[in-house]
Amino acid sequence: MPTSVPNSREIVKSIIQKSSLKQEVYHKTLDVFNVFKRECEDFIESNKGKMKKAPFPTLFEYSDRGVFEFQLKFGSDILIFFMHSNVFEIPRDHVVMKSSYIREDKNRSYCGIIHIFNFLADSFKYSRTNDIGYCIGRVFVNRENHYFTEGKREIGLLYNNFTGNILDQKAIQTIIHSSILYTLNFDLLTPPYDNIKEVTVAEMQTTLDAMSISTGKRLGFRFQADPE
Secondary structure: OOOOOOOHHHHHHHHHHHHHHHHHHHHHHHHHHHHHHHHHHHHHHHHHHHHOOOOOOOOEEEEEOOOOEEEEEEOOEEEEEEEOOOOEEOOOOOHHHHOHHHHHOHHHHEEEEEEEEEEEHHHHHOOOOOOOOEEEEEEEEOOOOEEEEEEOOHHHHOOOOOOOOEOOHHHHHHHHHHHHHHHHHOOOOOOOHHHOOOOOHHHHHOOHHHOOOOOOOOOOOOOOOOOO
16 A cells, blocks of 8 residues: 655644754754853953963964854964854764653754864964864754763763753853863874975975975874774
């Protein structure tokens, strides 16, 4: 017997329901992202005086880059916080999908995502477009303001209770501080000699900063395989 085809009323109803859900998640994530902005700006403003005591001039500033991006600059590093404009459903094989929290209401599995990237400040200062940055963490937020994180060490290990975690001001502060601490301990390593032993005449005629020898904190870095 052929499967019945939904009529136009059912289709329109489904469109409205799914669209409304995603809009609700989007606006919740945007609200949260604006709190991230304020907390990072407050962190910089409240600690600027302390930075004046540093023996050498030290980069320490906040930059708003629009609705979906801002930068936190400190020392030799930049953290870029980027909110994706789309809403995603958590994959079915993800561990949080096994929770009673999700099983009770599948709509709770729709999340907005805030990515946290780490770059070297000099990569932007000297326009070294071949340099490498890393996603050190990402924050998933649903319409009920529940959240979990994926990431390295401090960022990923402490905030994986999607059922119980609420993304309030204190949680946001903790994520920011953890991201900074991880970045400070994620040091720049010398690239293998074989990767830089040959340089073209054209590259040598340009400045060192414009050479196509990419600089990154871990050469051959794999997000999943980086040792904890």
